[in-house]
Each structure stands twice: as C-alpha cells, then as structure tokens.
Amino acid sequence: EPEVTQTPSHQVTQMGQEVILRCVPISNHLYFYWYRQILGQKVEFLVSFYNNEISEKSEIFDDQFSVERPDGSNFTLKIRSTKLEDSAMYFCASRGNSPLHFGNGTRLTVT
C-alpha cells in the first residue's frame, strides 16, 4: 500500500537555526498538509497546500514557517528561525479523493 514518507525521523537543532522537514506524499494525491503534535497533546493543523499554493493555514503557521513543493514528488516545511516551543512531532499528510493519509512524522527537538 502506498504511504507518505518523511525524513528525517528525528531532527535536533539549536534555537534560531533553520530546519527543513521533508515529505514525499502519495504519488497520485493532490492535497498536501502539515500537522504538528506537541508531546502528549492532540494533532494540530498547520497548513494545507493545493495546486502549488497554500489553501489554508492556522494561526500557528506564522511568518517563520513556509512550505514548498520544489518538484513533482517532494513537499517541504521550513522553519526559518526555530524556537524552543517548535519542539514537536511534525506530520505530513496527503489525500486524493480519500481520507487523509499521514506519514510517521519527524520529531523536531529544539535545544
């Protein structure tokens, strides 16, 4: 069964550094998403992306965040200057005419 893949599985960075989280959505999907989950809490919506542009974003997704689909297969989330409170699991998801499929996440630790 096709799946959403995310790399790296764990990223450790220092406060103020830039990080790029990478995702390969399921190949025939057209809608892409990033969610995050702070340890022990619920999954929170960050941003949705369709037709090469952001279709919706949450208040969490401020100017420090950006997304890009640089080619036909990758979908990235960039955090420009990380803060301690950005530490969380970040999940990429995609869908076609189907329920949302999630990757296994990248654990971001900001020190």
Add this chain to the structure above:
Amino acid sequence: GESVGLHLPTLSVQEGDNSIINCAYSNSASDYFIWYKQESGKGPQFIIDIRSNMDKRQGQRVTVLLNKTVKHLSLQIAATQPGDSAVYFCAENMEYGNKLVFGAGTILRVKS
C-alpha cells in the same frame, strides 16, 4: 469556534471485551468525521469514516456511530485485542475541505 473533544482520556479494557470510545464535536457544519489510531512513534492511521447523512457505519471489527442531534461520535471495537492498544482520535471536517480538526485523543489500554 470549532472544537472536537473526548469524554474519557484513558480507557482500559480486558482482551476480548468490546471497547467504546466517545467523542463530542461542536461544529454543526461539519459533515465528515474520521477515526484515527495512533501507535507510539507513528503517525495517525485511518480506521473508519462516516458522512453526516449516515448514523452508522461498520468496518472490520469496528463500528462508528454518529448522533447529529447531540453532536456525538463513537467508535466501537469488537473483541478488543492487545494490538488495539493505541491513542484514538476523532476528527471532523467539511467534506473535502482543507482542514481536519482533531480531538484530544483517548488512550486505549488492553489488558491480557
């Protein structure tokens, strides 16, 4: 504003018993609901979904019930197994909308 919440944060059941996980939602405009299972270290995994024009949908060992009158969703797992131990999230959406809103999650522990 929108919110989806769960009544019971932790549910412990004996192996072989049936489990019922509950969820309340507040956005009456939501017309599509999904249950996800999340195992430790993994992303949410789709279990079953239901549209608002239905009040019950069955899958393999799982049933989702939707009560739109009281804005309540439940997930029933028959003959619960140790492999069912996980965190279960309900989520709501406008069908084919851009944003899935998750509830707080219920931990299901299955005792052997």
